[in-house]
Amino acid sequence: MTASGLGQSVRFTRGSYLFRQHDPAQQLYHIETGLVRLALLTPRGRLITLRLVLPGDYCGEDVLCSQHYRHHAEALTGSSVVALDPARLPAREVLALARSIGTQLRRAMDHEVSLQSGDLRLRVVRYLLELADTPLGAEDPHDRLYVRATHELLAEGSGSTRESVSKAITELRDAGLIETGYRHITLVDLAGLQALLTRQDRQEEQP
Amino acid sequence: MTASGLGQSVRFTRGSYLFRQHDPAQQLYHIETGLVRLALLTPRGRLITLRLVLPGDYCGEDVLCSQHYRHHAEALTGSSVVALDPARLPAREVLALARSIGTQLRRAMDHEVSLQSGDLRLRVVRYLLELADTPLGAEDPHDRLYVRATHELLAEGSGSTRESVSKAITELRDAGLIETGYRHITLVDLAGLQALLTRQDRQEEQP
Numbered sequence: 001m002t003a004s005g006l007g008q009s010v011r012f013t014r015g016s017y018l019f020r021q022h023d024p025a026q027q028l029y030h031i032e033t034g035l036v037r038l039a040l041l042t043p044r045g046r047l048i049t050l051r052l053v054l055p056g057d058y059c060g061e062d063v064l065c066s067q068h069y070r071h072h073a074e075a076l077t078g079s080s081v082v083a084l085d086p087a088r089l090p091a092r093e094v095l096a097l098a099r100s101i102g103t104q105l106r107r108a109m110d111h112e113v114s115l116q117s118g119d120l121r122l123r124v125v126r127y128l129l130e131l132a133d134t135p136l137g138a139e140d141p142h143d144r145l146y147v148r149a150t151h152e153l154l155a156e157g158s159g160s161t162r163e164s165v166s167k168a169i170t171e172l173r174d175a176g177l178i179e180t181g182y183r184h185i186t187l188v189d190l191a192g193l194q195a196l197l198t199r200q201d202r203q204e205e206q207p
Numbered sequence: 208m209t210a211s212g213l214g215q216s217v218r219f220t221r222g223s224y225l226f227r228q229h230d231p232a233q234q235l236y237h238i239e240t241g242l243v244r245l246a247l248l249t250p251r252g253r254l255i256t257l258r259l260v261l262p263g264d265y266c267g268e269d270v271l272c273s274q275h276y277r278h279h280a281e282a283l284t285g286s287s288v289v290a291l292d293p294a295r296l297p298a299r300e301v302l303a304l305a306r307s308i309g310t311q312l313r314r315a316m317d318h319e320v321s322l323q324s325g326d327l328r329l330r331v332v333r334y335l336l337e338l339a340d341t342p343l344g345a346e347d348p349h350d351r352l353y354v355r356a357t358h359e360l361l362a363e364g365s366g367s368t369r370e371s372v373s374k375a376i377t378e379l380r381d382a383g384l385i386e387t388g389y390r391h392i393t394l395v396d397l398a399g400l401q402a403l404l405t406r407q408d409r410q411e412e413q414p
Contacts, residue, residue: 061313064310102268108315109247
């Protein structure tokens, strides 16, 4: 049994899949530790991150209303996961499920709003700060926050291309707000990054 | 009691609010008939449609995880709604709640994908077809499908401005795909509109 008491957990290594788009939907998944991202592969092969699933969250809710999963679920870090038969979910847990899905719906709506911000640089900043609060965020030996993310991951989660993200990252680095390294980005001026977003709330543009 | 058997329903007229952004979150709402849209007013006064709530759906799920509603809930048509205390929700209904929120999360993720389509004209077409399947859609005396929507409503739901939507609507009208009238748009060539979207799935561009 796991910390959540829901059952036996299974360990997924980084880059492995809990389920894939078009797989038969048979189980709900409760994330105990780690980070899972749900992503859709479009007909032309573009990968779009739909949402991130955090420890304590459920995913695989397609099982409640359809025959197949409509997206991939990929472990972005090593993750402990409990697979559950929705028909055997304890009654007290169904409300926790509704609450988790409700919280994720809220985050999805926040993401909708962010996607409608015209400025890609700010979308990237917002996504970096979001990732910093997940298991992809950590502190270096100098207590500076960093995020383990590639430009590709940032592009897939912010409605952009890798090329545009690289340009935005270079601008943020030149402004002294971040430092970049192999597969990670250090947020050297956290207050400065947050100020960019606050300023945008005031200036907000119409696309 | 209503068709759903959940309790006494209240009638909301078109344009009235079930709740407003920042109101204390106290109740869940089950939509019996009609159409409700959840929309966020940004700090600069821009209104963004977050999602549409259809008959049989729940909204107000903020009550499960926070003190205040984070968006408006506006009746887009006359709507019958049952307000519920989440603590008194019958056990069998909690799973229905999770399923409804899960279905709406799926639609929100579809909307995320649509917002990442670069072509506004296609976003407008996709939104028109979505609205046609809600109580805003109806058939005229010639059995042609029409949608009761203003350009403003289309802009708020497709990540654009009224001016850009008006331009897209004019193009679709000039192409013979739609006809426009006072507060409504007739889908005169439904197959042609659907073909536009299918074609885009094949051609799909990177923004």
